[in-house]
Amino acid sequence: MERQYETIYEAIGGAPVLRKLVEAFYPKVQAHPLLGPLFPDNIMPVMEKQYMFLTQFFGGPSLYSDQYGHPMMRARHMPFPITPERAEAWLSCMSKALEEVGLEPQLRQFVLERLKGPAHHFVNTENSN
Numbered sequence: 001m002e003r004q005y006e007t008i009y010e011a012i013g014g015a016p017v018l019r020k021l022v023e024a025f026y027p028k029v030q031a032h033p034l035l036g037p038l039f040p041d042n043i044m045p046v047m048e049k050q051y052m053f054l055t056q057f058f059g060g061p062s063l064y065s066d067q068y069g070h071p072m073m074r075a076r077h078m079p080f081p082i083t084p085e086r087a088e089a090w091l092s093c094m095s096k097a098l099e100e101v102g103l104e105p106q107l108r109q110f111v112l113e114r115l116k117g118p119a120h121h122f123v124n125t126e127n128s129n
């Protein structure tokens with residue numbers, strides 16, 4: 001019988017899988033022509049923050065808020081021109097990363113659906129400059 005999980009965090013395999021996920025995700029982001037230019041060369045601090053954020057977003061320990069306070073993610077993205085195309089690009093990098101870490105298709109789709117809302121919510125311009 002299939003085990004039931006309380007949280008996405010548990011269902012995907014917790015901390016080690018989230019680590020692998022962010023490590024698979026950011027090289028794709030950096031290599032993406034629409035996304036790469038927005039990010040600093042030293043991606044490690046961003047990767048760490050994302051690890052902390054996704055941990056709590058998926059129902060694990062509140063690592064991000066414990067360190068940085070209220071996430072206010074839309075506000076934190078305001079300095080960057082986030083177009084609908086960039087939101088789609090972000091989600092496509094995430095989709096590939098989810099596949100790369102070996103999650104089964106159904107779970108992958110579920111996780112991606114949870115991220116679609118925020119990604120499109122962070123869109124703050126039609127203009128990519």
Ligand code: HEM
Pocket residue numbers: 035038039040046049050053054057068073076077080082086087088090115118119120122123
């Ligand atoms: C919609 C497309 C997105 C773009 C183009 C984008 C881009 C960026 C950029 C440029 C940064 C700042 C990197 C730096 O520190 O210099 C950032 C930070 C961050 N992003 Fe995104 N992002 C997107 C969507 C998302 C989504 C959907 C999430 C999570 C649900 C997310 C979570 C984060 C987190 C946790 C940080 C670090 C915030 C901090 O500084 O504390 N982003 N993002």
